[in-house]
Amino acid sequence: MARKAKTKAQLHLVVTAGPTREHIDPVRYLSNESSGKMGFAIAEEAAKKGHRVTLIAGPVHQETPAGVDRVDVVSARDMLAALKLAFEDADGLIMAAAVADYRPARKRSGKWKKDPSKPGQEVGLALVENPDLLATVGKRKGDRCVMGFALETSDGLRRAFGKMQRKNTDFIALNGAAALNADSTSVTLIARDGDQQEWLGKTKKYVAKRLVMAVEVWIASKSATRT
Ligand code: CTP
DSSP states (O other): OOOOOOOSSOOEEEEEESBOEEEEETTEEEEOOOOSHHHHHHHHHHHHTTOEEEEEEOSOOOOOOTTEEEEEOOSHHHHHHHHHHHHTTOSEEEEOOBOOSEEESSOOSSOOOOOTTSTTOOOOOOEEEOOOHHHHHHHTOTTSEEEEEEEOSSSHHHHHHHHHHHHTOSEEEEEOGGGTTOSEEEEEEEETTSOEEEEEEEEHHHHHHHHHHHHHHHHHHHHHHHO
């Protein structure tokens, strides 16, 4: 992919969005519930602010926001490859994708057929763990800003802090299952130092603006301490 020149104030922000799809056979797959709306809203807001944006998207029905470089991927491993590439010269990452934690241990080359001689039979599907994309890039994030998401159905704050530590992120945006496929969401943004900001029942567009702003402020304060 050809690299575009950046102006001084312009950041290169990488945003991931949507689910990943882990194929069982050519016609079936495992996936996560995710419309991609949050990630696309973030990419749109970042581009509107004049940043260079690489949007790595799983299979979703969303239009590419103006001014955004979109890379379409299918599986978690595809997303990891695209992410590693884009992250190389990035200033920040916002990881809104709903990555599938497991994939089938093998993908069948042909359609998985029922055995007509065994009606009602129980079948099993062996799964293996996918790489953790955020933890992988978090390990070598250096002074880049990394924001992860956490979708929790209980004990949210404690689990979100745990994820921030395990994946070495600077922020975690915590939300609940009500955000899935919806146009609005409730998010608690947790920073490393424990600082928290909360937006309840706001549009994803509104939250996207705040998340981009948090990344900008973090990067600006880092570069101020360096000069
Ligand atoms: N994530 C990732 N790679 C994975 C799984 C998750 O990069 N294999 C990222 C998500 O994009 C998100 C963050 O990690 O930014 C947290 O994702 P979440 O699904 O809430 O947590 P998991 O790490 O998958 O843990 P669990 O499913 O046990 O809650």
